[in-house]
Amino acid sequence: MKRRHFLASLPALAACRSAQDPASLASLPNLRADDRTAAELAGEESEWRAVQDAFAVDRSMVNFNNGGVSPSSEPVQESLKRLTAEANGAPAYVMWRLQDKRREEVRTALAELLGTDPEQVAITRNTSEGLQICQFGMNLERGDQVLCCDQEYPRMINTFLQRSRRDGIELVRFPIPVPLTDPDEVVRRFEARITPRTRVLLVSQVINLTGQFLPVDAVCALGRKHGIAVIVDGAHGFAHVPFKMDELDCDYYATSLHKWLSAPFGTGMLYVRKERIGDLWPLMASSESQRADIRKFEEIGTYSLPLVLSILDAVRFHQRLGTVNVHARLTYLRERWAQRIEGDPRVRWNTDRSPGRAGGIANFGIEGVDTAALQKHLWEDHRIYTITIRHRGVGTDGQELPAEAPLQIDGLRVSPSFYSTLEEVDRFGAVIENVLEHGLPA
Ligand SMILES: Cc1ncc(COP(=O)(O)O)c(C=O)c1O
Incomplete structure (x- = not known):
């Protein structure tokens, strides 16, 4: 193949054009251009459904450890696949001469x-x-x-x-x-x-x-x-x-x-x-x-x-939503489960949830309930994925506290994402309510 033809056939050239035109993002609401406030938009399900649909995540489980690492949306995954395929056509040329x-x-x-x-x-x-x-x-x-x-x-x-x-x-x-x-x-x-x-x-x-x-x-x-x-x-x-x-x-x-x-x-x-x-x-x-x-x-x-x-x-993708709206939505989701259980005096909050002091992540423990056992129950009986946090830290003298010292933090870290659904949040809230009422299953 003549060099000119070879270059013209490289999909990377087309990629450089098509990436300018993210048509697949067009299905998302343009929340940044919306007149409503972030607080109003946070509970607007019809808007967030399109966001949820853009994530091909495994909905047979509830992933509430997005703080660890988050999935990419479909448009992002598609782009990565396309660019990777193009790069593999002629890596040194495509990556270093075009993509770079x-x-x-x-x-x-x-x-x-x-x-x-x-x-x-x-x-x-x-x-x-x-x-x-x-x-x-x-x-x-x-x-x-x-x-x-x-x-x-x-x-x-x-x-x-x-x-x-x-x-x-x-x-x-x-x-x-x-x-x-x-x-x-x-x-x-x-x-x-x-x-x-x-x-x-x-x-x-x-x-x-x-x-x-x-x-x-x-x-x-x-x-x-x-x-x-x-x-x-x-x-x-x-x-x-x-x-x-x-x-x-x-x-x-x-x-x-x-x-x-x-x-x-x-x-x-x-x-x-x-x-x-x-x-x-x-x-x-x-x-x-x-x-x-x-x-x-x-x-x-x-x-x-x-x-x-x-x-x-x-x-x-993020700019269609705007950080202010993402933050408000995450706060809304957090409060949706947190307010269900906050009235119970056995719930110990490790996160101050006052406005502006936390977003999508919160951590709580339940007096008399072992945190690791609660996490196991959520996962094994309900396919809800969270993590146990146990932290002892240092004393005021800066020295590591001994193993017999009480933990500073003993709780479940819960992190839904902006692609999480209300149904998932409610399922989690219902399990915790049930544990508060009946304890963990024997
Ligand atoms: C506060 C904080 N710093 C640093 C890191 C390290 O992040 P990464 O593993 O993406 O480098 C994490 C990971 O969870 C984190 O929570």
Whole structure:
């Protein structure tokens, strides 16, 4: 085949055009253009049904662990399949000569959703990678201190603990109240531990154990006041919590796109404030000429461009809905099951559900009912998938609490998604009501 004919036959060329025209997204309601408020739209079933239908999930089970990892919608899966097939036609040519050109579109789309300049946005594989770029890439010296609460994600704590064994930095952890009814208490606890040796504050936008939102804006302001860098773990924040990065005013922010954005598995994003890029070392080496370029964090060898480009479809899907509406819907679903059981005094909330303090995720335990047994009952008898959270943490002295100390958190973490149905939420609520009335089956 002549080269010209070969190129013309490559489906990738067509793909570059068709991806501009996401016709399959047209079935979704355009909630962002709707005159109704987010609170009104949250209970508008006819609108959300089209969203539910766009997810080909296994409805023979109820998946309420979307906080772990979320499914992609059909349009996103279709795009990934199509782009992968095209790339396999001639990988080195299609991925590196054609598809790679569109990577900047992804960066721009993500930056727009995040509310910042694309030159501060790197595409990564997940939150862990983005955060570790910051945690390992900052210049820290023996004796420098890092502060965080003890409910940070274990991998991120382990990253700093490893750095502490290797480089002699000190990780100072502290407990925070459960449930967190006064968010300012977190800021006070950070501030009380700041010393002349404090270099970094690590804070989650949403605690993974409970779904509790933390006052990250106030922690960023605290860092700025003291000249201390702030790393925000946004694993559960992006596409879940309405916020704009430039208003948050943080130094480093990492998230996974396979959680609340429902992008393909193994996609993430890292924000680094422009002035901080030059001094942050990438995990994999890049050239000196890239020193101040956000793209240096993407020098990771061969990986899937189809995966990266499919992020665009997930962004477009999300933009039909809007983060404010997604947040309101998730809050609505959470309250639908939570209000059924909140009147029972045996229900212990590990999440403060006051407005604006949590979204789709909540955590509760039942006095006298073993959490793991409750989770087993939900799964084995009702095919409802949740997870048990048991967390002991550290004492006020920052030391790990002994095994005999009471747990800080012992409860079920429940995370429906915006594609979950009311019937699924009600089925879950009914099971818990039944357990409250009759106990677990023998
Ligand atoms: C708060 C938090 N940080 C980081 C991570 C790591 O995310 P990933 O496994 O996508 O890198 C998670 C995962 O659930 C998380 O909840």
